[in-house]
Amino acid sequence: MSQVIKMVIYVEDVPEVLDFYYQAFGLTTAHLSEMGDYGELDTGEIVVGFATHPLAQSQFKQNYIRSHPKQPALGYELVISCTNVFEAYDKAVEAGAEPYCPPSIRGSDCKGYVRAIEGTLIALVSITEQ
Known part of the structure; x- marks a missing residue:
């Protein structure tokens, strides 16, 4: 039986994210609902989706705590492999990401962190670190 792993991050504005x-x-965007309240990135094997906070609140009622980009990072990170972490870090910051931890080289690996506009902590890692 084939399984699909999907991660959904609740955000303010799905198309903007x-x-x-x-x-x-x-x-790139793999899917965006007609109402714009749910969308998915084209990331390969693991589906990364985004849904609006009101959608989450309607499903989870009082068992939902809304995250906010100005609060400390939540207890997870997305890892994005890239060929040049320094360039990827600069491009992300230029696009609006919050600089979190500048890239550093350790041995043959390189890693840096940014926070996306919705607050997700993103690790940018060199391809060899996969």
């Missing part, structure tokens, strides 16, 4: 991920990381 999808555009940010395209501008910052070159990730």
Whole structure:
């Protein structure tokens, strides 16, 4: 049986976040609902989706705590592999990401962190670190 892993991040504005991920990381939109309250990135095997906070609140009622980009990062990160972490970091910041931890080289690996416009912590890692 084949399984699909899907991660959904709740955000304020789904189309804006999808555009940010395209501008910052070159990730294209695989799906955007007609109402614009849910969308997915074309990322390969793991589906990364975004849904609006009101959609989450309607599903989870009082068991939902809304995240905010100005709060500390939540307990997870997205990892994006790239050939040049320094360029990817600069491009992400130019697209609106918050600089979090500048890239550094350790041995043959390089890693840096930014926070996306919706607050997700993103690790940018060199291809060899996969």
